Amino acid sequence: MVDLNDNLESPFFLKLSFNKYLNQFEKLIQSDNEIVRVNARRKLDIAKQNPILRDGFSDLSYLKTYKEEIQEILQDVFNPLLTLNEIKTASAPFHQVIFNSTERFDNIINVAGKDFELEIKNMPKDDMYIIMCTIILSRCYGYNINIKRPFFYEIPDAKGIMHYYKILLNADFIEIIPKEGTPKITEEDFDTLLDNFENIELWKEKFPQNSYIVKGFVISNIFDVTDDQSISNVKSTLIGEEKRNDESFMEDFHEIFRSLLDLKDIKVGFSIYNKEEDTFERVYGAGMNSYLLNQLDANRCTGALCGRSYNTLLKEKKFYTVSDVDKYYKISKGKAPQYKTLQDQNIKSAILAPIANDEGLMGILEIVSHEPKVLNSINANKLVDVMPFIVSAVERSKNEEVNLIEAIIQKECTSIHPSVHWKFEKEARNFIKDQLKGQKPSFNKIAFDDVYPLYGQIDIKGSSNARNWATQQDIKTQLTAAKDILEEVNQVQQLPIYEQYIYQIDEYLNEIDLHFQVDSEQQISLFFNNDIHPILRHIGKSNIMASEIAIYFENIHTKVNAVYHHRKKYDDTIAYINKEMASLLDKKQQDAQLMYPHYFERYKTDGVEHNMYVGESITKEESFNLMYLYNLRLWQLQVMCEMENAYYNMRSNFPVALDVASMILVFNQPLSVSFRMDEKQFDVDGTYNARYEIVKKRVDKAYIKGTTERVTQKGKISIIYSQKEDEKEYIRYIKFLQSKHLLDTDVEIVELQDLQAVTGLKALRVSVLYHRDDNDKEFYTYDDLMKEINA
Structure with missing residues (x-):
């Protein structure tokens, strides 16, 4: 036995019933028309002889038992004279159990194939329980809640072309009866539910499962709306970002036009018009093609079109159709370039539609077929309704491309970090304002005073x-x-x-x-x-x-014209290290920006270096406190520990086993930085501040005073400073990170050999403790880790 309520989570207990439908015939017995009276009595007699049709049933086997009786009482709804014209079904409530239908509906389903499964495409399954509850609110309690939406079937025809059918549901013959003991909905309940559509547990509390009996059936009147839906699909398909990179975009686009034109064998292409050079250019993207250009990336319009087609598309901005390519190729004696190009691709008919606005042609929509005469000037008119959407999409795409180009230039060619973008925007607005006033505009200097620098690097040793x-x-x-x-x-x-x-x-x-x-x-x-x-x-x-x-020449790398085996391993290792370390730092930086906004830049050398500037002038708001500087310094030290750990955890994946050394430079005086327009980057201002840049460039190669030992060492973090208060501050941070088992206890303070123009530098050096992963409670010194790795 198959029951309607099997595997159905709902506030309803469903029963197929014709009671409310049959009640209409009770009224018709009083009709003045004898034919109507006789018909009504016949329906009621059938119901009297088969009371289950009024009482209802959930066992679907009864549909077969009472098949003839059901067809008889539904004859007025399913008129035999209209069975080949109307698309109509009768089904169980909230189910795809169809027990009566017109011949036209049956033919549509049969043509779709044995494997086709009928399904309402936009039925909100996840919200179905709540939607059922809203129906109860409306039917049983009189609350007017409009949650209706159009429903559709998508059904392919014999050629495989998708057709769209709109479903109008008639639920007039459904009764909803609360079971005994079912809690009533109060106005207070209703007010609460209005603000809690997503709270499924609340709805289930107010409307327990199977607490209402639903008796009746649903009549669906179905209409073929393929043309309207195809136009809508064109519009919705063109709306959205990153369509060119979507593999399925062009195939979906093909299917839409196949449905619109009711043709299976068609393809869609595009070409962009470059007004400055009077050329057609290929549109690059997943699955995109141009049948007007064939294999070319670009072609002059006069090289792609004959004089007549050029005038039709570019001057008159009208459709240009070719119903029989071979025929017109012969007539033109092969001199018309568009026929030659299409014939080379075995295209037999085509529609070229100009994508144009008031400013002129922007591109060509190309619809082609390998069959002659299927595309022509008659069905080209079906494109009239979709072209405005395509024009809008191309306009938007051109604007987005301009913005994208600007964004790429800014990202790849300048150093305008989001934290300082507001200052550039402000000066740009002033520039435009002066321009509009007729004054000679100038872009003022972008500078930030009293900012504290932080610098760090993880460098590859040797x-x-x-x-x-x-x-x-x-x-x-x-x-x-x-x-x-x-x-x-x-x-x-x-x-x-x-x-x-x-x-x-x-x-x-x-x-x-x-x-x-x-x-x-x-x-x-x-x-x-x-x-x-x-x-x-x-x-x-x-x-x-x-x-x-x-064999010798096979081992010669073509680009370097030499054996490139060990060097490739080395180069790949450096590239991999830089990529992974930079990626980790970028990810950690996002968290740091949430702590307090600041300027950040990082760049790759033999390792990864980073600069940070923090201060009132960057944040624009009066919110800066030295606490934020100290917080970023602690964050920086902790991140350097994490980068060391990440590096040695992935070192076994590198083609060459290399070591790294980490360093932090502490500069406790605020300085000024400005954007250098010539080099498109920030740099320090003033002679005094330049000392910071000198130290940055030279300190990692510095030696410990009186020795030949470099200050930076593998397995250690070196913190370079010059002031006693910096030493005290970082010893506090080190002790904190020692408590978290990120740093070892072997802290040493060393003096650095004098650098050119820089004296008095010191360094705190401490070993990093290594963990296998974030959850690893064990920790290792560098020597322990090497033994583990090499074991």
Whole structure:
């Protein structure tokens, strides 16, 4: 037995019943028309003989038992004379259980195929319980709540073209009866429910499951609205962002036009009109094509169109249709370029529709088919209603593209951080205001006074040595491979020149091992390009050592024209480190901005460096307090610990095992920064403030006083400072992070060797404690971690 209420969570207990429908015939017995009276009595007699039709049932097997009786009593609704014209169904309430329908509906469903499942596309399933409750409020309590919305079926025809059918639901023959003991809804309840549509638990409390009996059935009158819906779909499809990158966008667009034109074999393309150069250009995006350009990225309009089509599209801004491409190609003797281009793509008919506004042509909508005559000047008129939406979308797209270009320029070519954007905007407004007043406008200096700097870096230790080692290994590999080939060739074909090249290779191999210099790489590269490679190619042509020489050149990287194995591993490692460290820092920065707005920039070298400036002049509001500076300093130190941990947790993924060292520079005096228009970046103002920039550039290479030991060391964070109060402040932070097991207890204070024009610098150095992940309670020193990694 299949019951209507199986697996249905609702305030209703559903029963299929014809009671309310049959009550209409009780009135018709009194009709003056004898035919009407006889018909009414016949319906009522059937109901009297089968009381279950009035009482109702939820067991769907009764639909088969009483099939003839149900058809008989519904004959007035389903007129046999209109069965091939009307699309109509009778179904159970809140179910897709259809038990009576017209032949036209049945034919539509049969054509859709065996695998097709009928479904109301925009039925709000998640809110169905609440919608049922609103029906109770309206039917049982008289509260007028309008929550109606149009419903649709999407059903394909025999050609696979999607058709859209609007459903008008007639629920006049439904009764809703509260069960005994069902709680009544008060006005106070109603007022509460009005403000709590999303609170499903509240609705279930006021309307318990199965607390109301629903008896009756629903009549659905269905209408084919494919044309209207296709136009609506064009509009909704064109609204929204990032459509070009959506893989499904163009396929959806094709389907919409197939439905609109009732043609399966059509495709849609676009080309953009460049007025300045009088050219058509391809629109780039997922699945986008231009049938007017074929394989070209751009073409002059006179090269894509004949004189007549050019005048129709560009001057008159009218549709240009080609019902039979082959026919018109022959008539034009192949001289009309649009027919030649379409024929090359096996296109047999086409509609070219100008996308134009009051300012002129913006592009061409191209609809094409591989069948002749299916696209023509008659069905082209169906596009009239959709072109305004396409025009609006192209206008919006052009404006968005301008804005996007400006945004990319700002992001990629300038350093206008969001925290200072307000100042640039303010000066830009003043610039425009002066321009409108007829004054000579000038963009005033962008400067921020009394801001506190914070600087930090996580630097790759020994990157130069690692790069040199990788270079040496690649060169030795290449030299050895060339030497092996030349020695083999010399045994077959003894020539003094081979011996001379072998001698030169040995010299280079010795030089690499003993004293590899800066210019060694360039000298050896010239040796390969000018001497070795030409002779190897010559030898290869004579089939001597041909396979070995082919393998040699296969190992030569095309871009650097050399063996690029170890260097690639090194370069990939540096790029990976920079990418991951920068990504982590950017993510952490978002949290820091929420603590207090400040200027931030970071850049990649052999590692990642970052600058921060915080102060009243940047935030624009009178809200700055030194507490925010101290908070950012603590945040910075903690983030450096986290970046160290993140680095060593991912180091096993790197092609080359490198170490990093972290450093923070403390500068406790506020300074001024300004935007340098020539370099498009912020820099410090004034001679005194320039000392900060000098220290930044040189301090990571500084030595501890009286030693040859660099201040920055792997496994440690070095905090550079000059004032005693800075030392005290950071010792407090270190103690706090020691309590969180982020830093070790081996704090040391060292003096730095004097730098050029900078003296009196000190450093706090402390080892980082490492964790396997955020939840790891264990912690390791650098040496412990290396033992774990190398175990």
